[in-house]
Structures are given as structure tokens and as C-alpha cells.
Amino acid sequence: MGIFNNIKKMFNKNKGQMSQEEIDVLEKAEKYKKGMEKTRGSMATRLKTLFDSYSTINEALFDELEEIFIMADIGVNTVLELVDSLRADVRMRSVNDLNEFQSIIIDKIFEIYVKDEVVNTNLNLSDDGLTVLLFVGVNGVGKTTSIGKVAHKLKAEGKKVMMAAGDTFRAGAIDQLKIWAERVGCECITKPEGSDPASVMYEAIQKAKNENVDVLLCDTAGRLQTKVNLMKELEKVHRVISREVPNAPHDTLLVIDATTGQNGMNQAKAFTEATNVSGIVLTKIDGTAKGGIVLAIRNELGVPIKFVTMGEKITDLEYFDIEQYIFGLFSDLFE
Amino acid sequence: MAFDSLSDRLQYALKKVTGRGKLSENDIETMMREVRLSLLEADVNFKVVKEFTNEVKAKALGEKVFKSLTPGQQVVKIVHEELKKIMGDEAESLTFKVQGITIFMMVGLNGAGKTTHAGKLALYCRKKYNKKPLMVAADVYRPAAIDQLVTIGKQLNIPTFELGTNFSPVEIVEKALQFAKDNHHDLVIIDTAGRFHVNEELMLELENLKAVAKPDEILLTVDAMTGQDAVNVALSFHEKLNVSGVVLTKLDGDTRGGAALSIRRVTGVPIKFMGLGEKLDQLEVFHPERMADRILGMGDVLTLIEKAQDAIDEEEAERMAKKFKNATFDYNDFLKQIKQIKRLGNLKGFLKLIPGLGSQLKNIDIDENKFNYIVAMISSMTEQERKNPDLINSSRKHRIARGSGRDISEVNQMTKQFEEMRQMMRKMMNMSPREMERMMNNMNQPGGMRPGTNVSQSKGKGKNRGRRAPWQ
Numbered sequence: 001m002g003i004f005n006n007i008k009k010m011f012n013k014n015k016g017q018m019s020q021e022e023i024d025v026l027e028k029a030e031k032y033k034k035g036m037e038k039t040r041g042s043m044a045t046r047l048k049t050l051f052d053s054y055s056t057i058n059e060a061l062f063d064e065l066e067e068i069f070i071m072a073d074i075g076v077n078t079v080l081e082l083v084d085s086l087r088a089d090v091r092m093r094s095v096n097d098l099n100e101f102q103s104i105i106i107d108k109i110f111e112i113y114v115k116d117e118v119v120n121t122n123l124n125l126s127d128d129g130l131t132v133l134l135f136v137g138v139n140g141v142g143k144t145t146s147i148g149k150v151a152h153k154l155k156a157e158g159k160k161v162m163m164a165a166g167d168t169f170r171a172g173a174i175d176q177l178k179i180w181a182e183r184v185g186c187e188c189i190t191k192p193e194g195s196d197p198a199s200v201m202y203e204a205i206q207k208a209k210n211e212n213v214d215v216l217l218c219d220t221a222g223r224l225q226t227k228v229n230l231m232k233e234l235e236k237v238h239r240v241i242s243r244e245v246p247n248a249p250h251d252t253l254l255v256i257d258a259t260t261g262q263n264g265m266n267q268a269k270a271f272t273e274a275t276n277v278s279g280i281v282l283t284k285i286d287g288t289a290k291g292g293i294v295l296a297i298r299n300e301l302g303v304p305i306k307f308v309t310m311g312e313k314i315t316d317l318e319y320f321d322i323e324q325y326i327f328g329l330f331s332d333l334f335e
Numbered sequence: 336m337a338f339d340s341l342s343d344r345l346q347y348a349l350k351k352v353t354g355r356g357k358l359s360e361n362d363i364e365t366m367m368r369e370v371r372l373s374l375l376e377a378d379v380n381f382k383v384v385k386e387f388t389n390e391v392k393a394k395a396l397g398e399k400v401f402k403s404l405t406p407g408q409q410v411v412k413i414v415h416e417e418l419k420k421i422m423g424d425e426a427e428s429l430t431f432k433v434q435g436i437t438i439f440m441m442v443g444l445n446g447a448g449k450t451t452h453a454g455k456l457a458l459y460c461r462k463k464y465n466k467k468p469l470m471v472a473a474d475v476y477r478p479a480a481i482d483q484l485v486t487i488g489k490q491l492n493i494p495t496f497e498l499g500t501n502f503s504p505v506e507i508v509e510k511a512l513q514f515a516k517d518n519h520h521d522l523v524i525i526d527t528a529g530r531f532h533v534n535e536e537l538m539l540e541l542e543n544l545k546a547v548a549k550p551d552e553i554l555l556t557v558d559a560m561t562g563q564d565a566v567n568v569a570l571s572f573h574e575k576l577n578v579s580g581v582v583l584t585k586l587d588g589d590t591r592g593g594a595a596l597s598i599r600r601v602t603g604v605p606i607k608f609m610g611l612g613e614k615l616d617q618l619e620v621f622h623p624e625r626m627a628d629r630i631l632g633m634g635d636v637l638t639l640i641e642k643a644q645d646a647i648d649e650e651e652a653e654r655m656a657k658k659f660k661n662a663t664f665d666y667n668d669f670l671k672q673i674k675q676i677k678r679l680g681n682l683k684g685f686l687k688l689i690p691g692l693g694s695q696l697k698n699i700d701i702d703e704n705k706f707n708y709i710v711a712m713i714s715s716m717t718e719q720e721r722k723n724p725d726l727i728n729s730s731r732k733h734r735i736a737r738g739s740g741r742d743i744s745e746v747n748q749m750t751k752q753f754e755e756m757r758q759m760m761r762k763m764m765n766m767s768p769r770e771m772e773r774m775m776n777n778m779n780q781p782g783g784m785r786p787g788t789n790v791s792q793s794k795g796k797g798k799n800r801g802r803r804a805p806w807q
Contacts, residue, residue, distance in 0.1 A: 067381055073562035076376050139585060139613070140446025140558065169613070171490070172483030179478035193486075224588035257446060261378035261562025263590040284445065287531040289564035312476070 029324055036285055036310070036328035046071075051098050057090055065105070073261050073289065075296030082108055106326060112299050113322045119304050121320045124250045124278065130208050131215045132241050132248040135281070136234060136271050137255035139222030142283040144173060146255050146309060147217045148180030149317035150281075155184055159214040164204035165190040166197040166237060167221040177219050183314055187211075197221065197233065198240040205244045218249070225270030238275045253306060255281045258291030268297045279306035282320070285328075286310040363395050370414065379593035380566045383421070383600045391417050421596050422623035427580065427605040430551045431464065431522075436515050438523045438548050442541060442576065443556035444568060445529030448584035450480060452556055452610055453526040454487035455618040456582075459608075460522055461493065469520040471511040472497040473504040473544070474528035484526050491615060494518075504528070504540060508548050525550070532571030545576055552579045554607070557594060559586045565594035566601045573602045583621065584610035599623070664757055666721035670713050673706055711739040712749055724753065 046068055054061050062083055069079040086108055095101055113119070125131045133150070135143045144167065151161045163181050165188055167173035174190050181188035189204035201218055208216045220237060223230035241248050254277040256264050271277050282291045282305050294305050305320040318324075367388045374384045394413045431437045439456065441449040457468040470488055472495060474480035481497050488495035496511040508525060515523050525548060530537035545553065555578045557565060572578055583595055586609045595606055611617045713721065715738030720726050727735070727750060736743040 070375055070381050071563050073378075073564070076372055138560070138588070140448060142446060170483070171486035172479040172481075174479075175482045176477070176479035224585060226587070226589045257558075257560075259444065259558070259561050259564050259568070261560060261565075261590075261593070262376055263378070263560040263588065264562075266589055284531075287444070287564070288533055288567045289562065293562065 028318060028321065029327065031310070031318060032308075032321075032324040032328040034310075036325075051102065054098065057096065057098065057101055062087060069292070071290075072292035073264075074292035075262055075265065078112065078296040078299045081299070082112060109295065109326055110322065112295060115298075115302070119322070121279070121304055121306050123306065125215065126247065126250055130205070130213060130245055130248070131250045132205065132218060132245055133215060134218045134220065134238065134241060134249040134252045134275065135255060136220050136252060136275055136277070137222060138224050138267055139170075141222065141255045141257040141260075142281075142309065143167075143222060143255045144176050144180065144219055145312075146253075146281045146283060146307070146317070147177065147219050148184060149309060149314055150307065151180070151184045151186060151215075151217050152314045153317055154215050155186065160212065161186045161215045161217060162204065162208050162211070162213040163188040164200055164216060164218040166200050166219045168193055168195045168197050168200065169221040173219070173221065187213075198237045201237055201240050202244060205241065209245075225267050231270065231274045234271075235274050249275075251278045251306070252276055253279050253281050254303070255283060256291070256294060256297075257283055258285045259287060259289040260291075260293055262293065264293035265296060265300065268301050268303060272301060272303065277303055279304055281305075281307040281309065283309045286316075360396065363392055367392050374593060374596075377591035377593035378560075378562050378565070378597075380563055380597035380601065383566075383597045386600075387417060387421065387596075418596070419624055421600045423599055423605050424624060426620050426622045426624075427607055428620075429460070429607065430579070431466075432551055436512070436521055436523055437466075437552075438512075438525065438550040439552045439554060440525045440527065440544065440548060440550040441554055441556055441582075442527050442572060442578070443529060444531065444558070445477070447529065447556040447558045448582075448610060449529060449556045450474065450483050450487070450526050451613070451615070452554075452582050452584060452608075452618070453484065453524045454491060454493075454615050455610065456554075456608070457488075457493050457522075457524050458491050458615055459618050461491075466522040467520050468493055468522040468524055469511065469515045469518070470495045471508060471523060471525045473507050473511075473525050475500040475502070475504060475507070476528040480526075480528065487615065494520075505543055505547050508544055512548070523548075532568050532575075538571070538575050542575060553577065554580050554582050555604070556582045556584060557598065559583050559592040559594060559609075560588065560590040561594045566597050569598040569602045569604065573604060578602070578604050580605055580607035582606075582608045582610065587611040587617070595621075664760055665724055666713050666716060666753070669753060669756075670710065670721075673709060708739070708741055708745065709749055712736075712741055712746055715739040724750070724757070 050061070050064055050068070065086070066079055066083045069082060070076065074082070086105065089095070089104055089108070090101065095104065123131075123133070135147055137143050147163060151163060154161050161184065163177055163184075163186060165174045165177045167177070168191060171193075174193060178188050178190065187207075189200065189207055191200045191203070197220060204216055204218070207213075218237075218241070220234060221230075223234065225231065238249065238252070252275045254268060254271050256267065260267070268277065268280075280294055280297065280303055282294050285291050285308055291308075297303055298305065305322075305325075307317055308320050308325070309317045370391065371384055371388050374387065375381065379387075391413055394417070429439075441453050441456075443449050453470055457470055460466040460468055470484055470493060472481040472484045474484075481500065485495045485497060496507075496514050498507050498510065502510075504527065511523060511525070514520075525544070527541060527544065528537070530541070532538065553576050555569060555572050557569065561568070569578075569581070581598055581604055583592065583606050586592055598604065599606060606621045606623065609619050609621045611619055712735055715735045716727070720731060720735075732746045732750065733743060736746045739746075
């Protein structure tokens with residue numbers, strides 16, 4: 001394997017000998033490591049104790065592995081699949097060495113995520129003209145906060161950004177986005193509470209076009225995926241955006257809270273049906289929850305993760321990187 | 336409702352067991368696997384699942400079951416009892432001070448629904464206990480959190496105490512308590528900022544708040560969609576603050592809500608309320624014993640009965656029964672009936688409480704508007720037409736369609752349904768007891784019909800399908 005070898009090597013290197021690129025990777029790794037400290041704490045320690053207490057690979061070990069993965073919210077189906085395929089691998093290659101087995105585990109998780117595809121975690125930004133990003137999700141996952149952070153990142157990358165306050169339902173949501181817009185230093189298009197969210201989008205798009213904005217970030221009200229009428233409203237928002245800008249929304253980002261359990265799968269299915277979700281923003285991974293459900297979502301629905309957020313500061317957002325994520329989960333095993 | 340899928344799976348698992356002569360150890364093993372997977376899919380914590388299945392297994396393997404004539408039923412009972420044991424035996428209510436100001440403090444992770452539920456609880460206590468609540472905005476971190484609480488306060492006409500974001504939560508709470516005293520509030524609900532249970536600095540802040548406010552209730556707000564981590568969260572908050580109750584939110588979605596089981600089992604803290612929607616009156620007392628019934632798919636019969644009793648006027652029902660008998664049922668009666676049904680509230684929510692219907696309704700979207708349309712159409716009839724439905728001919732139908740803004744086909748459909756109903760009633764009322772019994776039997780067991788009855792014909796695909804009754 002060796003997907004972590006580069007990262008591992010770098011940790012051991014003297015900073016003076018590194019290229020700028022390497023320093024960037026390392027800084028990112030540090031960030032993941034720190035952000036996922038609590039997460040890792042439980043999972044990696046358990047894995048480590050597990051491997052310390054076994055001298056051979058046997059059924060009991062597989063059972064305990066299953067348990068650890070389920071604890072990470074990876075989801076029953078995906079876990080069963082994962083463990084079955086681990087069993088098959090061990091048998092086929094007649095692996096007895098626990099170290100080798102550890103590498104196989106990491107490889108398998110990696111495989112589940114990558115699925116022989118080139119995973120594109122970059123945003124699908126339009127080459128010329130306006131890019132529209134639509135943020136959707138259930139209540140309380142952190143949509144508005146994520147918009148603030150993504151906007152900040154894009155602005156730092158030299159883009160002219162604008163926000164559209166499409167959550168016209170929840171008390172205080174518009175003000176919340178406005179405060180984020182102030183922090184980022186960008187314009188935020190609002191209409192009074194109770195307005196049709198699609199009309200907010202329409203106005204924001206016209207304004208963004210006139211002012212040569214590069215990226216428009218659209219907030220929407222949180223909604224449970226079982227609320228038929230609210231999902232229809234979301235379809236309308238999506239429709240209006242695609243009518244006003246060709247190929248828009250360029251990315252529809254489903255925001256998922258890392259503490260979410262198996263319901264995350266239902267969320268991904270329903271929102272994908274309504275708005276053609278193209279990526280996931282995984283929030284709050286700085287707690288003890290692992291957000292493993294995103295692996296199941298990727299495995300079953302093919303939707304990739306584009307961002308992770310790990311804190312309440314405006315800079316606490318990173319482009320998703322599967323190597324870093326798995327490294328964050330297991331890094332104790334490699335040090 | 337919340338536990339649909341869990342009950343589906345348990346029911347499925349139990350079905351394999353019920354109906355067999357005797358339970359073998361193998362049967363129990365198979366069933367426990369289903370129960371285990373089902374609970375895991377429902378986000379019940381892994382350890383809790385293990386303990387639970389072990390307990391059930393141990394009990395099921397005991398001789399009690401093997402001596403029983405219907406072992407499957409016994410297993411249902413054991414699963415049910417164990418679930419109930421985890422959930423706690425009865426609904427626990429809020430603690431109020433006999434004299435002086437009662438104080439509640441809302442705590443929890445970010446985005447669980449603390450602010451919304453502070454509002455819901457304030458409304459609930461005002462309605463149910465006649466309290467004069469004051470809400471306190473002590474979330475000085477999340478942008479616009481204070482605005483949110485203030486807006487909710489305005490919607491409910493409940494005062495909100497806030498000092499902006501320039502004071503510390505402790506200062507805010509101190510001043511709020513004084514304010515409550517001066518203004519004769521007897522209930523103070525403190526909304527705190529969402530925080531991770533591992534954020535030591537912010538957890539310390541909560542401990543300080545607790546020391547100042549001396550709350551009668553510390554309510555941990557937990558998102559019902561929370562996964563395996565629910566246990567860690569609940570344990571940390573409980574260790575630091577000695578939580579007195581849990582409010583489980585967002586149960587109106589399709590989450591299976593296994594977090595409820597885990598939290599209760601691991602911390603012992605009772606779940607006191609459940610949030611069932613974004614509207615501020617969508618809060619219900621959590622009934623653990625009923626929830627156990629619901630998990631097993633027995634339906635929440637008790638809630639159903641209570642709801643129906645509240646809504647249906649008995650005298651009216653009796654009068655209606657007489658009407659049925661005399662077959663003088665007209666559009667005015669139809670209208671009254673619809674209004675009674677509507678009084679039960681959200682129809683889908685209501686129907687789901689009926690045992691066995693829950694899983695079937697899962698994917699059906701009941702259009703509540705349909706009732707409104709029917710009301711509109713009946714309202715567009717003249718008084719004569721309502722009393723004498725036979726009057727309604729094609730030209731009158733067109734007028735009714737125009738008057739109610741519905742399509743003519745909808746009017747046709749409605750009149751047709753009404754006619755069918757009327758005919759059905761007439762027939763039922765004129766049947767002899769024996770005929771009635773036979774009909775009921777046929778309805779209950781479609782496979783058990785005697786050959787030669789007309790039912791088999793009327794069940795076909797023909798255009799008379801479902802229209803000709805078996806006794807014709």
C-alpha cells in the first residue's frame with residue numbers, strides 16, 4: 001500500500017528541506033489531525049488495543065472490527081460488505097501478519113471511497129461567467145455556517161463572492177447569514193422573512209450577473225427530507241436557478257452533520273432526488289463523532305465529499321481529502 | 336412515525352418465529368440477528384444492542400418459553416418488556432418549584448434545536464401549567480441566535496431577556512433572574528449556546544451557569560438523527576451537569592431514533608419531550624411505554640384513543656349513526672363528518688398511530704388539501720342540493736365546479752364516492768345479523784372465502800370491481 005507513506009515521511013522530515021507543496025500537505029495533515037483529535041481518540045485507540053490484544057487473525061477479531069466500524073456510523077450494509085471483503089482478502093492472500101492486515105484495512109476503506117474512479121473533490125466552477133452553489137440539508141447541520149466558511153475560502157482564492165439568503169423560514173436565519181457576509185466581506189441578498197426562496201435566488205442571480213460576481217452561494221432553509229411540500233419547494237429553487245444560469249447550480253452541496261447516524265443515507269437519497277446533489281459538506285468532525293455515514297453514502301450512492309469543517313472559526317474548513325480523513329481516523333496506528 | 340422502520344424489521348423478524356410450533360435455539364439465534372441488525376440500523380448504540388440481545392436471548396432460552404404453547408408470542412413479550420425496561424416505565428414530568436421562580440436550562444450540541452425548543456417549552460408550560468415564562472438569550476456565540484429567540488418570543492407573545500453579545504452568559508443569567516423577579520415571572524427558560532461535549536472551556540462555562548442559575552431542570556436537547564455518538568454526548572453532559580431530562584428533537588422525520596434507547600439505557604436520564612416539527616406547538620410528552628409498543632408495531636393505540644376522544648363529539652356521533660340507519664345521509668352530514676376528521680389534526684400522523692397501518696403509509700403522501708377541496712365543493716352547492724343529493728345533474732355539477740374552482744372531473748368523483756357511501760350504508764343497515772357476520776368474515780380473510788360466493792367475481796379487474804357487494 002503506502003498511501004500514507006508520503007505523509008508519514010514528511011512528519012519525520014526537517015521543515016527546511018521541504019518544498020512549498022510538501023509544507024502545504026503537511027499543514028493540512030496537521031489540521032486534520034488536530035481537528036479530528038477527539039474523533040481519532042476513540043477509534044484509533046480502540047483499533048490499537050484491538051491489535052495489541054490479538055496475535056492471530058481470527059473470527060473474533062473480525063467481529064470486533066465490525067463493531068468498531070459500526071461505532072463509526074459507517075452503516076450496517078457497508079460494514080458487512082467491508083468486513084466480508086476483508087475476510088476474503090485475508091483468506092485469499094493467506095495473511096497472518098497483523099501489520100499487513102492493518103494496511104489491508106486502510107486500503108479497503110480507501111477502496112470503498114475511491115471505487116476505481118478519479119474522485120473529483122474540487123468545486124465545479126464555471127470557466128466563464130457566474131458559478132452558483134446551492135446548499136441544502138436538514139435542520140441544524142450547519143448550512144449557513146458552512147456557506148460563510150466556503151465563501152471565505154473562495155474569496156481568499158481571489159474570487160468575487162455573493163450570498164443569497166434563501167432561508168426565509170427560520171427565525172433569525174437571514175440575520176445569521178448577514179453576519180457571516182460581513183465577516184467575509186461580501187454582499188448578501190435578502191428578502192423579508194416569509195418570502196418565496198426561489199424569488200430570493202432570482203433576484204440574487206440578476207444582481208450577481210450585473211456585478212460580475214464569480215460565485216454565488218445560496219442558502220436554503222433546513223428541512224427534513226420527509227416533508228414532501230418542502231422538498232417540492234427546494235425543487236422549485238433548483239429549477240429557477242437552472243433556468244436563470246445555464247448549467248447551474250454548478251454544485252449542489254448536501255450538508256451533513258458528523259454526528260448523524262443511519263438517517264444520513266435517507267437524507268442523501270431524498271435530497272439527491274430533489275436537487276441532484278453533487279457533493280457533501282461534512283460538518284462538526286471536531287467532536288467525537290466520526291461521520292462514517294459519508295463513506296456509506298459514497299459507497300451506495302456515489303456522492304463524493306467536497307468539504308469538511310472542524311470548528312467554529314471562519315477558517316475551519318478544508319477541501320476533503322480521503323487520505324487525510326482516513327489518516328485522521330487512524331493516525332495513532334502509524335506513529 | 337419515528338420508529339416505523341425499526342418496528343417493520345422487528346415485526347418481520349418476529350414473524351419468522353411466530354407461527355412455529357416450538358422455539359429452537361437456532362430460531363432464537365436467527366431472530367436475535369435480525370433484532371441486532373435492526374437496532375443497529377436504527378442507530379441504537381452498539382453496546383446497548385449487545386446487552387439487549389443478550390438479555391432477550393437469555394430470557395427466551397429459559398424454560399418459560401419452551402413450556403409455552405405459543406413460544407413466538409412469548410418472545411414478542413420478552414422483547415417488548417426489555418424495550419420497555421430500557422425506555423423507563425412511565426412518562427416523567429417536569430419539576431416545578433412550589434414557590435418562587437422555576438428555572439430550566441437548555442443544553443446540547445450545535446444544531447440540536449435548543450432555541451426552538453426553548454420556545455416550544457415556554458409555550459407548553461404557559462398552556463399546560465399556566466406559567467408566566469421568561470426566555471433568556473444566553474447564546475452569545477452563534478451569529479443571530481439572540482435574534483432567533485427574540486423572534487420566537489414575539490411569535491408566542493412571551494418576553495425574551497437579552498443583553499446582546501457583549502455580556503458573558505453568567506452576567507446575562509444573573510440579570511435575567513433579577514428581571515424575572517421584578518416582573519413576576521414564575522418560570523425562566525435559559526437558552527445556551529450549542530457546544531461540543533469535548534470542548535472543556537465551554538463545558539466549564541455551563542457548569543458556572545448552573546452554579547449561578549441553580550436550575551430545577553437541565554434539559555439536554557438531542558437530535559433524534561444522532562448516530563452512535565449519542566451515548567458519548569449524553570454521558571459527557573450528564574457527568575458535568577447532572578442532566579435531569581432529555582428533549583428528543585426532529586422525530587417528525589424518518590429517523591428511527593435509536594438514540595432514545597441508547598441514552599436512556601446508558602445514562603438513566605428520562606426522555607421527557609419529543610419535538611415533532613418546526614412549528615412551535617409541535618411538542619409532545621414522551622411516553623416511554625407507548626414508544627415500546629410502537630417499536631414492536633403495535634401502534635400507539637393509547638395516543639389514538641385519546642386524540643379521538645378529544646375530537647369527536649359523542650352526541651354528534653350518535654345522531655350520525657341514526658342517520659346512517661334511516662339512510663337519510665346527505666351532503667350536510669358528509670360535511671360534518673369531514674370536519675370531525677379534520678379536527679383530529681394531521682390525518683397522516685393520525686392514521687399512522689393505527690396498528691399495522693404505519694408501515695403501509697410510509698410512502699404515501701396524503702394530500703390534506705383534498706378535504707379542503709371537498710369542503711369547497713359541498714359549500715358550492717345550494718341548500719336544496721345538499722339535502723337532496725339526487726337533484727344534482729350535469730349542469731348543476733358544472734356550476735359546482737365553477738363555484739369551487741375545481742375541475743368537473745373532481746366533482747364527478749366526489750359525487751360518485753358519496754353515492755357509493757350512501758348505498759353501502761343503506762345495505763349495511765338493512766342486513767340481517769347473519770349477513771353482516773358473513774360480510775365481516777369475508778372482509779377479514781380474503782383467502783378463506785367459500786367457493787361459490789359472488790365475492791370472487793367482484794374482486795376481478797372488471798369495471799364493477801369493488802362496487803358490487805358480496806351479498807348482492
